[in-house]
Amino acid sequence: MRRAIFALTTLLVVIFLFQNIAQVAVVEANPYSFPPWSPQSGLYLTSNVQISIEYNIANYSPQIDSFSFTLDNKPNSTLSFRVSEVNMTVYSRYSPERIVEGTKYTVSKTLENLANGNHTIVVYAYFSDRTVKSILNSLVTVDTTSNPIVILNSPLNQTTYNSTQVPLVYISNSKVLWSYYRLGAYGSSDLKNFDGNITLSNLSQGQHELNVYVTTNISASNPTYRDIYQTIPHQIIFYVDTVAPKITDLSVNNTDTSDLLLNYAVDENTSWTGYSLDNQANITINGDAVLRDLSNGVHNVTVYAKDSYGNIGVSETVSFTVGLFPLTVVVALIAIAAIVVVVVVAVILYKRRKKA
Numbered sequence: 001m002r003r004a005i006f007a008l009t010t011l012l013v014v015i016f017l018f019q020n021i022a023q024v025a026v027v028e029a030n031p032y033s034f035p036p037w038s039p040q041s042g043l044y045l046t047s048n049v050q051i052s053i054e055y056n057i058a059n060y061s062p063q064i065d066s067f068s069f070t071l072d073n074k075p076n077s078t079l080s081f082r083v084s085e086v087n088m089t090v091y092s093r094y095s096p097e098r099i100v101e102g103t104k105y106t107v108s109k110t111l112e113n114l115a116n117g118n119h120t121i122v123v124y125a126y127f128s129d130r131t132v133k134s135i136l137n138s139l140v141t142v143d144t145t146s147n148p149i150v151i152l153n154s155p156l157n158q159t160t161y162n163s164t165q166v167p168l169v170y171i172s173n174s175k176v177l178w179s180y181y182r183l184g185a186y187g188s189s190d191l192k193n194f195d196g197n198i199t200l201s202n203l204s205q206g207q208h209e210l211n212v213y214v215t216t217n218i219s220a221s222n223p224t225y226r227d228i229y230q231t232i233p234h235q236i237i238f239y240v241d242t243v244a245p246k247i248t249d250l251s252v253n254n255t256d257t258s259d260l261l262l263n264y265a266v267d268e269n270t271s272w273t274g275y276s277l278d279n280q281a282n283i284t285i286n287g288d289a290v291l292r293d294l295s296n297g298v299h300n301v302t303v304y305a306k307d308s309y310g311n312i313g314v315s316e317t318v319s320f321t322v323g324l325f326p327l328t329v330v331v332a333l334i335a336i337a338a339i340v341v342v343v344v345v346a347v348i349l350y351k352r353r354k355k356a
Contacts, residue, residue, distance in 0.1 A: 039121055041138045045148065045218070045230055047114050049140055051079065051123060053107040054186060062129040067107050069123045079123065082106040114142045148174030148216040150232040155200075155210065157236035162309040164203045164240060170196050174216035177229060182211045203240045211235050245270055245305040245313035252291065252301060252320040260322070262289035264303050264315060272306045296323030 038052045057063060067079035084104050107123070123136040154167045168181060180191040183200060191213070200210075212234040250264040262275060262285075274282040275289060278299055291301070299322065303315040 037136060039138050039140050041140060043141045043143060043218075043230065044114075045143055047112070047116075047142060047144055049111045049114055049119075049121070049142070051107060051109045051111065051121065051136075053105075053123065053136060055105040055107070055125065055135065056102050057105070058102045062127040062131070063103060064105050064125050065128055066126045067105075067123060068126070069109075069121060071111060071121055072119055076124070079107050079109055114140075116142050116144060148172065148218060148230055148232070150174075150176075150214045150216065150234070152212060152234045152236065155236065155238040157238065160239040160241050160309045162240075162242050162311050164201070164242060166200045166203060166238070166240070168194065168196075168198050168200050168210075168212070170212065170214060170234075172196075172214060172216055174218070177215045177217055179212070179214040181213070183208060185209050186211070205240055205243065207237060207239050209235070209237055241307070241309045242311060244311040245307050247303050247305055247313050247315035250301075250303055250315045250318050252299075252318060260291040260294065260320070262291055262301065262303070264289075266305045266313070268307055270305045271308045274304050276302045276304070294322045297321065 037054070039049050051069060053067075055064065064081075067081050068076040069079055070076050082105070084106070105125075111121070119140050119142065121136070121138045121140060122134055125133050125135045127133065150170055150172045153169045153171060155161065170179070176196070178193065179196055180193055182189055182191050196214075213231050214234075215229055215231040218230055246267045248265050248267070250262075252260050252262055266273065273285045273289075275285060276282050277291060278301075282304060285303075289303075291299075298319060300317050300319045302317045304312060306312045
């Protein structure tokens, strides 16, 4: 009897330990992104609250088919999401940082015009193995009556700059406790502290994603929130374009007429084009570029083009002639005349030597 009880106890202990180990393994097989996920529970001084989640899952684990959310226990609403598969760094509650082949699910939605007061926001993930998991459950308090404001003056969203040096500047109507920024998508770089008046240097050409987080002290005029802080995020996309338009295939055909068509090609859209004839002031081109009433003789022309971001490109300078004797003809006649002179001189010298 004792042996039976001992065997049963041993079996139960083994089962218990196995279950714990299995539970740990399941958690590690479904690693999750560290915050910032939003919304976090707390006070929000705006009526627009964003749901923003990045959920990473190893490819060997059940994947997510869909997401939904509930607001204040109302019926579920579907959340749209994006999927990308990369070699990424994922984190587990029970294991250190590691890199695995995984899938990143990105959820983003703004809940607009929430009333002042308390709200419960729950986000659910629906997995391919038919399990449903609550991945976020937040109690947020909306209070728009005491609202610190942070305005990002530079750079501006969806704006292109023709410099690799772009100022990062914000203004606030409240006491700023600290501020951070990240240049690049989440996970691509670390947050950096700044004081609101710095320059983003050595920026590459093309698109840049900027995330700015400014934490302010809520106005002390409201004693209820005297010791509460608010972090105000900004996420913008801006662009750098310092490449000037390239002007090619510039030509003006030699002709006997005084009106010539200026031919050229530009490799991008322009906000302005013009030309300089014989090193004179620039003339704006509207439609076809026709050089009119040109005097006979040799001329030169240079074309300029400015893109929408202020970069100005300059073509090569092309020479051409107008009149009955274009420059090429004149050069040919001079060459022929020189040859004739050489031949005549040679004949004369030959005859003199022969007589001698």
